[in-house]
Structure formats: C-alpha cells, structure tokens
Amino acid sequence: MKTEQQIIRNAGFKITVPRLLVLEALRVCEKQGEHLSAEALFRRILADGGHLSLAAVYRILAQFEAAGLVTRHQFFTDSNRAVYQLANSSKHHHHMVCADTGDILEFNHNALEKMENEIAAAHGFEIINSQVVFHVRKIGTR
Numbered sequence: 001m002k003t004e005q006q007i008i009r010n011a012g013f014k015i016t017v018p019r020l021l022v023l024e025a026l027r028v029c030e031k032q033g034e035h036l037s038a039e040a041l042f043r044r045i046l047a048d049g050g051h052l053s054l055a056a057v058y059r060i061l062a063q064f065e066a067a068g069l070v071t072r073h074q075f076f077t078d079s080n081r082a083v084y085q086l087a088n089s090s091k092h093h094h095h096m097v098c099a100d101t102g103d104i105l106e107f108n109h110n111a112l113e114k115m116e117n118e119i120a121a122a123h124g125f126e127i128i129n130s131q132v133v134f135h136v137r138k139i140g141t142r
C-alpha cells in the first residue's frame, strides 16, 4: 500500500500537513465504507486533533478531484451535500441513497454490469466508468 506522501507526490502536489490530513481522513472513510461531505471530513479531522480550515478542506478536495484522486458524488440536490471518496483504490461500485435518512449504501451486481456493457455496446461504445445511483426508501416506511 502506498504511503500518503507517495500518493500526494504522484498526483503532482507538494506534501503539506493539510493535504496529509485530508488524505488520511479519506482513507479511514474508505476502510469504513463511508462517504463524507467536506464539512463532515473537516469536523472529523478537527476531532482527531488536526488543524486546518474548512476552506482548506474544500480547496484540497477540489485539487484531489482534479487530479483524479477523489470522486465527488452529488447524490442530493443540495450542493453543500456533495460527498467524497477516494477514486480507483476501492472496487468499482454503485450507490443507493435513502431519501429519508440520507444513508448511502454501496452495491454491485453482475447482472447490472452485464446490462451496462450490453447497452453501451448496442450504441457502439465500451464502458470506461459508470456510476448508477438508486434513490431509495426503506420498504414499509410509507
């Protein structure tokens, strides 16, 4: 597994403490299957004793996203609720988002992958990457 320093350097950035803090926090999220907003990442870093500003978190996430290190998901119409996760490192997956609780679930299904490939091929394309989002509600809650 690459170190945080290597990842930051390979992406073409100078190593700074704020960048290390954001990357570390994203790695913890990945392990736990979490998708956090910039603010939630910020609060977690502070709670863990890190020092940086919310503006720095936003700036670094934008840099990481531009470098392909991070994927930004806009699951909710409220733009403040974009969530982030590390790109590439985790296995390809799709998301279910609960309309009531905001919970985000990762899933994958072979039949879905197969169908995606078939649909793309029918139009003369092959899939490079895909993101399917299910907006869901727990059965029986309404």
Ligand SMILES: [Zn+2]
Binding pocket: 035, 085, 093, 094, 095, 106
């Ligand atoms: Zn995910």
